[in-house]
Amino acid sequence: MPPILELRGITKRFPGVLANDHIDLTLNQGEIHALLGENGAGKSTLMNVLYGLYHPDEGEILIRDKPAHITGPRDAIAQGIGMVHQHFMLIPVFTVTENVMLGDESITNGVVLDRKKVAQEIRDLSVRYGLEVNPDLYIKDLSVGIQQRVEIIKLLYRKADILILDEPTAVLTPQEADDLFQVLRNLKAQGNSIIFITHKLREVLELADRITVLRLGKVVGSADPKSTNSAELARMMVGRSVILSVDKAPAQPKEVVLKVEHLTVRDPRAGDAVNDISFEVRAGEVLGIAGVQGNGQTELAQALTGLRAVESGRVTILGHDTTHATPRQLFELDVAHVPEDRQQDGLVLSFPVEDNLVLNEYYRPPFAQGISLNFKEIERAAAERLKEYDIRTPSIFVKTANLSGGNQQKVIVAREFTGPIKLLIASQPTRGLDVGSIEYIHNRIIEKRDAGTAVLLISNELDEIMSLSDRIAVMYKGRIIDTVNAAEATKEALGLLMAGVQQDAAHAPEISPELKTEMQDEIA
Amino acid sequence: MTQATATSIPPATLAPAPRANVWRSILDTLTIPVLAIFTALVASGLIIAFTAPTVLELLPTFFQQPGVVLGTMWNTVITAYLALFQGAFGDWGAILQAVQTWSSTGDATELWRALRDPFESLVAATPYIFTGLAVAVGFKGGLFNIGVEGQLFAGAIASAWLGFAIDGLPWFIHLPLALFGGIAAGAVWAGIAGLLKATRGVNEVINTIMLNYIMFLLTDWLLSDGGPLRGSAGAPRTPEIYPTAYLPRLLPDPVRFHWGFFLAIGAVFFVYWFLWKTTIGFEVRTVGASPTAAKYAGIAVGRVIVLTMALSGSLAGLGGANELLGLNHYMVAAFSPGYGFDAIALALLGKSNPFGVLASALLFGALRNGATRMQSVASVPVDIISVMQAMIIAFIAAPEIVRWIYRLRAPAQQEREVFARGWGG
């Protein structure tokens, strides 16, 4: 039987980037084909080409053995292709029915929308695939997991039988992800063909019938999940056998710098995003916060850095109560913050590099005298930081938007790491960066730790957490479910914790024995 | 898509050495504004030609006598624009003659009369400088202050009241007091919109529109029969202010040129210094460029928004005070021919740069002033200037049109300032 879908030599260029380089891919009827790759490997670009959102520079697409010309989503839909985008394409103020029927409306009496008929169809589909979706509810009232099911119903309603899911588990809790896998197996059993995009190995091995690995816009290989393992896939994905590890000496923790007690942060959409959390970070250690995205890590970082209101609880930094401190007050306490969203929060992209290098410090000497800015000092400091942090830019007057992602992040690092920082809060410090930049930033973080800075590292990348942290706290649904010693932690154990599975009482002690003796020394 | 945006940011390109390209970049920045003005002049010329009654009468005979018709059209436009430019920059023949009379007889009356027009252009430019700066400051802070007209009124009313209600002050107290009254009133009126944005998240555009109309009606009421600020004269206006509050004129009658112009120049330098040389200005620009990054950088975004709005309003208010204390000396309902609305064109034309605004204001002042002469000499209504201004904004806002007309290549990267992000609720 010929494949239901075949991509031949798809090439897509963006200014300065070859996103897809002659990619070949086939999808057989009734299989789940996983497309595996790191962030930036070109997976989403490829699927957007298939769905008609991008137009390929070269290559052809065959559907059911016939060449297909897909110039827009309308063509893709007509060919039976449906796509669940990484960011849901749902209208919050519409009902499920309205979202599903949009673009393919049922009409009665010549012009009137037939909401009843579509709602019934949704109920039928819902029963058939075990989706449990109520068509009359508004999207804004649904959980993320249910919203994703609405996306799937949108495809089924259009009779799509080639389903593309782009990183569908990124926003799901492990429980929701398992439910999704069940739904996908159901869909497969009824004859649908599925392309599943992910960068998570576990999912691929659990779900896929066939695996294609992309790296830097190229297909680097295929694998059969039955005869491969995580290590091999990881090697193909990253391009080298060892997963990133950082050379570091054992931590020398000293006094408590950050103390968080019963912190609760509320999110207007999701209730208690952070729920009664307590922990400490000491000078000279890295505490990593691990967890599946969306379990309260973002809100925790924002609350600690003064960007989000604290509901209850207490935060103390070096003895100062900073529960309701502003970002400026925290900066004055020598707290540095590498924000999660560097382009939104960390930088003013339309400003020159020099301004961004002093964005947190412009208001005080030597950069300002009274209210007047001292440009000589700003330029001097900027040039210095440029050199010290190896930021690749032609000059400090270049607009920051013109720098590459890695260099942009280095601008933030240069700004935040300068000076005697006592506490560093780093959120997703290497997301979307190339390997070189990742290594650079990792080394800098460890340098700071060794210089006596307390580091709170928040990352969705478990590898990053494991290679940098001295202790690891795992967040699940707004709580810290457990804190383990990094030296004794295994990936499997952490994975279980991230999925919300609490281990027995005899877990790794929160404070290591050496630490205890040190504390006693200090008291004495 | 997220992957694409993450990787498609072009790597830092080697920027050319800055000095060598200064002229080139100045030329690049000037191309579009200059062409926009030129195109607007041509288009307005066509409107003038095709709407002239003489041309309309001849138009049906176009195919019999095309030369005559085209000639008439050409003459119409030339007469109009000649009057416009003479009005704007002075009739230099008359001026030279007056100089001769003056040197031979010592009588300068003629000379001052001849010099009235070019100076009047500066007088007309003065309120434009203030209002243009007001809009520009808002733009820099990411705010669209469409309520400059209302703030101008607020400033004028306040200074009028302080001007006529207090008697017996020496001028060096009375005049500054009246000016500061104007500044404060403008700041408060704009500050309301700023405060509502900072505390309730309401978009400033809609609120400043509403505040404009409230201010116009408030003015009507204050000046109405029995209204609190109504003067004794039969017309709806305030009493005349005391001479101690006058912004003094600098030259003999009939030249109306007054100190307000230098106040405006001072404001240009102040705004430049404030925005680019001070920490608060840095905060204003940061909030304007990225409110989220500003918040992260420790800037009190709400406070900066209110401050930006208040500063913008105070410039508008000072503009109103300046116009009242320097020229009218009493408040009327038809106080402004739309300085506050034209200011949007000025700020765009000047790219929100204070010196750019100054240049645009001088141009618009000259056009406005020249248009008066155009109306009387060539009977082309002054309102063609508004049409011209609208077209200039349009061409500046959509440079693609200008590039298409003149077959210019698009620049490598395009910047687009988006001021509006919905009404916000």
Next chain:
Amino acid sequence: MLGMVATSVMRRTTDVAQQRRWISGAVIVALGLLCLWFFALQVPADMVSKYRFSGGGDAIQLPVVELPTSTTNLILAVLLVAVGILHAARGIKNSGVLFGAVAFFLLAIFLTWSIRGQSLNLTGLLESTLIRSIPFLLGALSGIMCERSGIINIAIEGMMLTAAFVSVIVASYFDNLWLGLAAGVASGALISGVHAVFSIRFKVDQIISGTVINIFAVGLTNFLNLRWLTPVQELNDSGTFSKVPLPGLAQIPVLGTVLFNQNILVYAAIVLMFVVNFLLFSTRWGLRTRAVGEHPKAADTLGVNVFRIRYTNVIFAGMLAALGGCFLTLASVGRFDKLMTNGRGFIALAAMIFGNWNPFGAFGASLLFGFMDSLQLKLQILTSVIPSEFLLMAPYLATMIVLAGVVGRVRPPAAEGVPYEKQ
């Protein structure tokens, strides 16, 4: 777990809602007590307010209603207080109903007080209210059409002004009102077409594009008015559409005069309100329009042509605003005057926001603003203590208050003002 989160969110929102309800209830009660004190108890007991319902020429003459000012207002104020208490205790869900009730009582009290010792033709007042609300309604419908698809429209004023001018000059020249109307509407389509091209194709900031159109319209109409209409007065005399009494219905007392004895454009506006509402919420086009205004990318991924929807809507919006402009000339005064829209386009914008981007809501707001407008004219004759300017301010103030979320809450389309970029 999910359920728990959901209920805790709900609990909190109800807490907040309850708090807001108490505050607004208390405000209403306070207003009622204020009215009670000033408009009822301060009025001498023997004063009478007379409401007339029939004009001199009406076939059926209704009796004049004589109300004792103090007692009437006492009752009305007590009812207002009751509304406040009811809202605080039980909560009146529909904010339109609540707002309508409060506005009704306040206006009734104020009106009764203003005409103490005098008489007022209420039918006349209501008729002029409707007529004055029509341009607001048409302008607001224009705004709704445009903004529901995600394009901000602050150029309603300019579109109305242009159409007012064009309609008069064409109608006068050809001596044909219908031709004038058609030309006016076409001019609206043309000018909003410019707004569409600027906003959609060139991605110009929509506020700037709107401002350009407003400045352009003011300039051009003033220019041409002086150039053409002032010298040739015959070009500025279009005549007006005459009243078309609906057979049977027009004879109903009060209601017939107010509703069923109007000119064709009044009927058209009311019908259009229903049409727009139907289109928006019950048809494919409406669903797509709202989707494009909320989340254009989502619509695009489902094969909806975002650009086409936006172009269509903006151009139709221009035609609706133009109809409002034509109303000011062809259905009222029959001539063009400089700046004759006089801010009505912005009141229409206010009505759109006030009505939360819904046609019926916008009509309610238009009626309210129209009533204020006619009331201030009447009160100028009756010499009230409240200056007419303050009544005219009401639409603007009300909009600011609503936007600030003090009373009620409005929600603009989410994607408004953001140009859509296709990959």
